[in-house]
Structures are given as structure tokens and as C-alpha cells.
Amino acid sequence: MTPFAALQSLCGLSNREAASFLDMTESAVEKFRRGAKKAPPGALHELQNLWTVIDQAAVDAAEAIGREGLLDAAGGIEIGYPADDYEAEQLGLPCVGAWRQMLARMIDELMLINEGFDPARLVLVPRGSTLATAAAADIHRK
Secondary structure (H helix, E strand, O other): OOHHHHHHHHOOOOHHHHHHHHOOOHHHHHHHHHOOOOOOHHHHHHHHHHHHHHHHHHHHHHHHHHHOOOOOOOOOEEEEEOOOHHHHHHOOOOOHHHHHHHHHHHHHHHHHHOOOOOHHHEEEEEOOOOHHHHHHHHHHHO
16 A cells, blocks of 8 residues: 555545546556555645545534534434535535545544444435535535
């Protein structure tokens, strides 16, 4: 494994998503992953910066769920998911893969802040299909 591959994986990016995010070809991404070619430091920094964004978004989302009292309430907690990269970008992440990684990190954070939290309470719904997810998108845009 290369540092590039580790960071790409940490960010949840496919080769296509990494290529688009880093503005390079999928062939170059594959060479960096395999170690056939050394990744430029700028690419590694961009991936590291993306992880920082993913991690902070996850912590912020988990804290918002806690502040709203949803951890203590009965029933499911609806989370709007992006159907494509465009919708993920509207949520502040470059692609669906990065959003999925943020979701996994958010679940981890929810379990850390509330030991009894059952992740099965999360209900994933298409983004914007409920008032709560539409409101969350509006808040993010502001």
C-alpha cells in the first residue's frame, strides 16, 4: 500500500472520484495507488485536506443530532443521502464516496458520544425528500 492509496481509501474515493477531485486521469490515480509512480505532494495534501473536511462534517452532524435531542428520542433518525456527486457537492463534499465515508465517521462519532446508540435507528432517505433533510441543506448553503 502507498500513502496515496491509504489517503484515497480513508476518504472513501473510487479511482474515478479521486481523479475528478484531483483533476487528473484515472490512469494516473491507478499508478499512484500501485506505487508505479510517486504521487505529487500536492495530491497527498489535497486528500489530507479532504479527510479533515469529512471528519469535521461527521463530528458536526453527530453534534447536531445530539443537540436536537434525537439520540434520546424514540424512533428513527432520518439522514438524507446524495444520489449523485452534484448533490454531494451541495452538502460540501466532492462526491458520493466522500459522503459515504462521512456517514461512516458520523456513525462512529454517534456511538462514541452515546454508548447506547443503535446505528440501526438511522434511516437513509433520498436527500430533500423530507422537511428535515431539505432544512439541513438550506442551513448548509447559508
